[in-house]
Amino acid sequence: MNDQTHDRATFTAMTEGTQADWQAISSHFIPFAAKGGRRVLDHLKLLDGDYGGFPVDRLQHSLQTATRAHRDGRPDDYVVMALIHDIGDTLGAYNHPDIGAAIIRPFVSEEIHWITAQHGIFQGYYFFHHLGMDRDLRETFRGHPHFEACAEFCEKYDQAAFDPAYESAPLDFFEPMVMKLFERPRQSLYSRTAEAA
Template identity: 70%
Template structure:
C-alpha cells in the first residue's frame, strides 16, 4: 500500500462499511491482476524436484506445455498444460484439484474439467503398479469431456517425461500466463473489479 492511501477501519468484518470496501478494492484490483506473476513464482518451486521421475516436475510441466504448443493448441490450453501439476508441492494427495482451483476463473469449463480430472485419467498408465484400479477413469465414460481429457493424457501429459526432449523454457510461456491471469472469465468479483478499474 502506498503511503497516504486509506485503509479499512473495522476490526470485525460484520461492521465494515462501503468506504472500507472501497479502500480494500482499490488495493485488490492491481493485486489480483498480478496473479500471473505469483503463479509463475510458485511454478518455479517445481524445479529440481524429481520425486523419483526421469525429469523434475517443472520440466514435466514445461514439456507438457511445449507439446501442446507445437500441436497448435490455443493459448489457454497451453497454459492449462503448463500448470496442470502446479499443485504437486502443496497437495500431494489432491494436486489436480489445486491446479483446477487456480485455473477455474480463467479457463473454459472443458479445460477446468481436464485439469481437475487428469490425475485419475493418467492412472490408466500406472495405477495397477501401485495397487489401484487402472480403469478408475471409466466412472466418467460418457462425460462430454472424457475424450478431451484422455487426449490430453495421451498426447501431452503421458509422454512429457523425456530427458532428451527439446523443451521450451519457462520464459517462452510467461507472457501467455500473464495474459490469461490478467482478466478472469468468471468470478464473483469480476463486475466490481471492472467498475473500479474504469
C-alpha cells in the first residue's frame, strides 16, 4: 500500500475534510477492507499452541468445530462462523463471543450472527454447573427465533470439538471460504444505522 503524503488526507480534524481527502482515504480503505479474510486467517493462527487447559489448543478446537460443520453439509458461511466463533479468545477473555460476532456481523445472516454472539452462554450448558454457575442461563433466551439453532451449534459442533484424535481439515482448506465471505459485506454499519433511525 502506497502511503506517500500526497495519497493521504491533509486535515487535522474531520471538520476540515474535503472531498479530495475522503477520496484519498477511500482509495486506501477499499483494498484494505477486501483483505479482511487474510487478517482473520492470520489472527486465527494466534490460537495455535494456546491450550488454556483444554485437551486441544484453541486453533485445533476451531478447526475441529468447522470441520464437523463442513462434514455435516453446512453452508460455507456457517462453516466460517464455526471456524472463527472463538477468534476473540486471545483478545477478550471475558467476552470472546462479542468479538467473533462483531467481526462476522456484516457478512452473515442475523441467525449466524446471533449464534456467534450467544454461543458462550449456550456452551455453558455443558460446564457452568461444574464451576458453581447456573448451566441453564441460556433459558433466558428461550423463545428467541434462533434459540434452537444456537443450541444445535453448541451440541453438534462446539462442545464436541475437543477430541485430540479427530482429524480436522487444515486451516488452508477453509481459506477460500473465509476469503470469499469477507470479500464483500451483506450490509455495512452505516446501512444498519440508517435502517434503525
